[in-house]
Structure formats: structure tokens, C-alpha cells
Amino acid sequence: RNPKKPNLPPGPKPWPIIGNLNLIGPLPHISIHSLSRKYGPLMHLKFGFDSVVVGSSVEVAELLLKTHDLSFSSRPQLLAGKYLTYDYTGMGTAPYSPYWRQARKICVMELLSPKRLDQFEYMRVEERKLFLHDMFKSCSKPVQLKDRLYMLNLSTMSRMVLGKRYTEEDENNIVTPKEFTEMLEELFLVHGTLDIGDAIPWLAPLDLQGHVKRMKDVNRKLDRFYEQILDERYARKKSGKDQGVNDMVDVLVQFADDPTLEVKIERHQLKAIIQDLLTAGTDTSALNVEWAMSLLLKNPEAIQKATEELDRVIGRDRWVQEKDIVNLPYIQAIVKETMRLHPVVPLLIPRVAREDCKVAGYDLLKNSRVLINIWTIGRDPTIWEKPNEFWPDRFIGKEIDVKGHDYELLPFGSGRRMCLGYGLGLKLVQSSLANLLHGFEWKLPGDMKRQDLDMEERFGLTTCKKNPLVVVPTKPRLPHHLYS
Ligand code: HEM
Secondary structure, eight states: OOTTSOOOOOOOOOBTTTBTGGGOOSSHHHHHHHHHHHHOSEEEEEETTEEEEEEOSHHHHHIIIIITGGGGOBOOOOHHHHHHTTTTTSTTTOOSSHHHHHHHHHIIIIISSHHHHHHTHHHHHHHHHHHHHHHHHTTTSOEEHHHHHHHHHHHHHIIIIISSOTTSOOTTSSSOHHHHHHHHHHHHHHHTSOOHHHHSGGGGGGOTTSHHHHHHHHHHHHHHHHHHHHHHHHHHHHHTOOOOOOSHHHHHHHHHTOTTOSSOOOHHHHHHHHHHHHHTTHHHHHHHHHHHHHHHHHOHHHHHHHHHHHHHHTOTTSOOOGGGGGGOHHHHHHHHHHHHHSOSSTTOSOEEOSSOEEETTEEEOTTOEEEEOHHHHHTOTTTSSSTTSOOGGGGTTOOOOSSSSOTTOOTTOOGGGSOTTHHHHHHHHHHHHHHHHHHEEEEOSTTOOGGGOOOOEEOSSSOEESSOOEEEEEEESSOGGGGO
């Protein structure tokens, strides 16, 4: 062997130009799962000209996300990051840098800290009540759960981040609910697309798929919205009518102006952070609840166990509150089991190597992209008994949690780039799910049998059900006055 040639991890032989992209189907985590069975848990692929390293076991995940976390704590510079997140200044797209460290610290310590989440809990409670009231009005009719949950999370995040529910008609709002939801929908859609220009950079200027144009268009619209929000805040501050901290933008503006900050946060960076806060948890949390309800409808005995627990711990005369969740181990187990079987970000967000690095005897080169296939890890038969079965009891009495320390279950990632909103994400998922189960009896529409409910996936920025779940809340379980 040429001693200078790097000892790359095993992988399929790449084609010129396209590399191994021909082996990647519409569900990349499944294609990569099949490849890793042949080439092993540390595998090397080529996506166009980019080297991609995939970790598919607990041991390799720990090496990449813990032992060598610092070497892999940057993000690749993809077109979406440039055009949709203000030149890579979103929290999820920013390279490892003093700016990213500073902004992440503010988000973790100030915006999403347990204390701040408690301060804004009343907003989540109010939004959930409206959602449950709407669900009550839909009793005995089929509902598309994902859309409802998405709107619940969007209203909640819109209030916590911007101080207003932009999902509802209000003549003082700067955008109509339709404009607001359409802008964000387009943002998700175009962010989730795979652009050929990312894999083959000399094709990027041609914008063959028209993605860059769409990215610029939606960013222009969103920018006007964020500009107006910031203008209003600064005007209020200047006028002396500042009323303290009412939402996350208030906190951000306060910190951005702090002269003691090591790195100054510029206006375009503020807008990127606002966008992250508004969007990162809405879809992810809604999809987790949709997957959980789908799994439960296929396993009615689990619904029975969950409702028994709810009746015993909460009783039938009130809703479930966030602080009740610690006393609901079966509900927690359902959420973990759902995240194990259907992680909504199955390959985590790609990282990038900041330097050459030796891992498990192989050379991983600077600028390689790093993916962790948590879908494979979640179904690994050497870790999980009956890996493909929905069996929440497997978590009862076990210490495994989803907070990034147990490498067999990483729905929020781990290490320096781990999800910074996991605490909020868990609250949104657990409390929506618990109250849907506590508040209603459920069935599939018409004569549909549980065997007929498909669990096919669609890959994108987040992995959702290919065919959205339609379900019928047959009747309320609690006294009627609680739904008003
Ligand atoms: C159930 C809900 C959620 C799930 C499943 C989820 C999942 C994830 C995952 C897998 C990552 C990538 C981690 C990695 O690369 O190691 C991530 C990153 C991120 N998440 Fe979440 N997330 C959720 C909710 C939220 C919420 C509520 C927020 C904020 C309000 C949020 C903000 C972010 C941000 C900003 C990043 C990028 C972090 C960085 O690169 O430094 N997420 N999330």
C-alpha cells in the first residue's frame, strides 16, 4: 500500500462525478442502512465530490460524537445554509466558530433554559387548551393530526418567540396567517430538498432544479417580516416604553446590545436565530406525536395501558400538566419508543470534519461530512430485544434517556452540536400526546383496520409519514366543561 494514501473506512467503489449517489434511494437512511450491513459501522461514501463518513453503531457514534466531538463539530456549507439562514449564521448551519459558540450559549442559557421555559409555560398551556377545544369540536369526525399539531406548535412558538400568535387574524399583525404559514411551509420544503449543486459544485451556478431561486424568494419575504419585528422592538426600546421580557426576541435584543459580549451579534444573525427558534421545534415535535399516535393505533393495548396510567395518576377531572410527566413513566416510554423506531431526523444533521482525524484505525479527512444513522442504531438487534416491535415496556425501570448520553437512543443527537431545544421539544411532544390520550377515545376512520394503517416514511428535512395519519376522536373522556 502507498503509505501516503489515507486508510479510509470501507465503502462501495464510487463512480466518477456522482460518486455513490446512484446507491442512495428516496429514503437515504434506509439505503445507507443496507450499505452499512455490507461495509460495517464506519463506512466511507462519496456524494458527488464530497467524502461522507457514516457511523451506524453505538461504539462509532460514541467515537464520533464524544471522543472526537470537537473535530466533527462544524457543519457543511450547503446552498440552503447560505440562502436560507443568512450566510450560514443559523444555529444549525453555522460553522464551528466564536459566533456560533456565543449564540448557542445565549440560546441554551437564556432563551431555552428551564427557568425561561417555566416563564413561558402559560403560553403553552393556553395554546394546548385551544387545540384540545378544537379537537373536541371535531369529535366523531376524521382529522388529519399532523396539520393540527403543526398549527398548535407554530402558534405556541410564535407566542414564545415573537410574543404574538401570527397564526390568527389580527389587524395589527404585519402578515396575515395565510402569508405567515405559507412562508414557513415554503422554507421547510425548499430547505428539505437535495440540491445537485451541493454535490457537484460546478453545477451550482446553473441552479438546474430552480432551488436557489426559490430559496432567495422565500428568504426575501421572511426577511421583510423579521425586519419589521426587530424595528418594532428597537423603536419600543428607544421610546422608553420597554415593558421588560415578554418573549424570546426581547431577550435576544437585550443580549445583542450587551457591550460585554465577546462576539457582537449582528442584525442578520439575530434574524437567523429568530428563524431557528420559530421553526426548529414545530415540525419535529408535531411529527413525533403523529408517529406516536400511529404506533398506538396499531397497538391498542398500549393505549389502554397509557390511559390506565393517566386515570390513576391524573384522574378524570383535569388535564395533564407539564409537571405531571415525571409521574407518567409509561407516557415517557411511549415517546422514547417512538423516537427509537421513527426518529424524525434519522441521519442527524450532517457534521463536517474540521481537521484530519484517526478514528478506529481509519483516516477521516478534513472536510469530510459525517452522518450518524440513528435509525440503524435504534433497530440494532444486538442492542434491542425484538427491535422492530413497538414495545414501550422495554424502557420501564431502565435509565436510558434521550438527552445525548445514551448512544443507543439519540433522537436529539449528542455532543457540542446536539439539539439545543431538546428540553422544549420533549415538553411539546409529551404534553400533547398525554393530553390527546387523556382527553379522547380514538379510532381509525371508517372500516379501516389497524393492519391497514401503513407506516411508510418520507424523507426530507424531517422524516414524516408518507401518508399523513387520519384519525377519529370518537368521544371525550373528561367532563365537558374542561373542553370549553
Ligand atoms: C421533538 C423535537 C425535536 C427533535 C426530534 C429535534 C432533533 C434535532 C436533531 C437530531 C438535531 C441535530 C443534532 C446533531 O447534529 O447532533 C437538532 C439540532 C437543533 N435543534 Fe432540534 N429537535 C427538536 C426540537 C427543537 C426545538 C424545540 C428547538 C428550538 C426551539 C430546536 C432547535 C435546534 C437547533 C437550533 C439545532 C442545531 C444545533 C447546532 O447545530 O448547534 N430543536 N435537533
